[in-house]
Amino acid sequence: MRRILGVLMVVLATILLAWTILVGPWPVENVSPTSEPAYRSTLSRLAGRAAALPEPVAAPLSAGWSRVPITPAVPTNTAGYGKVTARRVNDSVYVRALALRVDTSEAILIGADILIVSRQMSDRVRSALAYSLGIAGGHVYFTATHTHSGPGNWSPDFLGKQFAGRYDPARLDTIVAAMSRAAHEAHAALAPAEMAYGSFSAPSYVRNRLLGTATHVDSTFVWAAFRHRDGGMAVWGRFSAHATTIGDRAAMISGDYPGVWERELEARTAEVALFSAGAVGSMSPRGSRHDYERAQAVGMPLADSVRAHVARAPWSSTVRLLAYRLPMDLPPNQMRLQRILASGKWRISPLLAGRLVPIRSTALSVLALNRLVLAGMPCDLSGELSREIAASAEARGFLLATTSFGGDYIGYVLPDRHDRIDNYETRTMSWWGPHMGSFLADVARRSIAVAMDRIAAAETTPAEPTSSPAAER
């Protein structure tokens, strides 16, 4: 009897040990972000990048733009709410591209009416454009509107399939081809252009869904407009409310409120209107209905506001352009689960976490046009964090526009202070431990500072014959 009991105990202990090793729970490591090896390697890489950047000379701007449809045939999976099957198309969805050239330096801004720009998409488009147009990878800046009613079926990854449905290689091919084609067409349409940019606050359309408040939001709408001599125009805009006005019940393909904004401007103001999701982490659109009327109630007034701002903006034809991409190493994966590992002190085993999220590194993108700086983040960046990052740029007289989904996806990144909250954003979707907010914010601030230093230093050097005081703001 005693022997059987002993054997049972050994078997039980072995099972328990195997379970802990393979599944968890493991204690969360509370490591200061600056002592992470990933932090040091990323900063030394940034120093190298900064040293290699060319001087951003002020020179005449050329711009070109294009729009390519990616509306799928229905029925199809959408990407955003989980496995939803769209049975009809409510409004068409597109990929848009904006080519910008100053002197010999050319950058391409790509925006898509989809949930995110995945690593599979951005890698393939970057290599295609490097090969065919000779545009360096760091000069291609990706954004998505984050519509939760856009086409799905593009992800071969386990996690991507949970959001975008089963993987169909043809769907990924279609999106990649549309991005490349839009970039090529925008490049081919490059012509002398003027640029205007600015921002306004739109607090009526955004709330903090994590804290349940109308405060602690990123309510800044940042816009830029590009105009050819014949009057043809492209408009770009960035706002931080999640594109979730329609909800999953409607089961239809739609660009959500960003699609309304784009279509409204393209109908009356611009040939192309490209919307980029801002820092949408914890940020929801205001209101509680879930239908297309709500998308219109957000998208239309935001389009009207941008139209009014563009109409009275000062234009400049001389621009300094700086673009680069900073590969960033990540701290160890410390995945936790909402409700199950709710305290935040325990995580699932690194073996399991590594299988679910097989990511070790990512990248940030920066695109500066005079004193407008776009910073592309590989995540759902918190709107609270973006306000803190933007403040450091504003203090130096720069306008910062953080955008999410810049060609990769590493989950949600929220301020460290929210780590005690048991929520979908702070647990299931925050994968890099309790200090990822300060880790990313620090790297982002330093990356943006490189662009601001370069632009500011170039402004103080004697003006080239082509520059004019109107180019600066």
Ligand SMILES: [Zn+2]
């Ligand atoms: Zn999101």
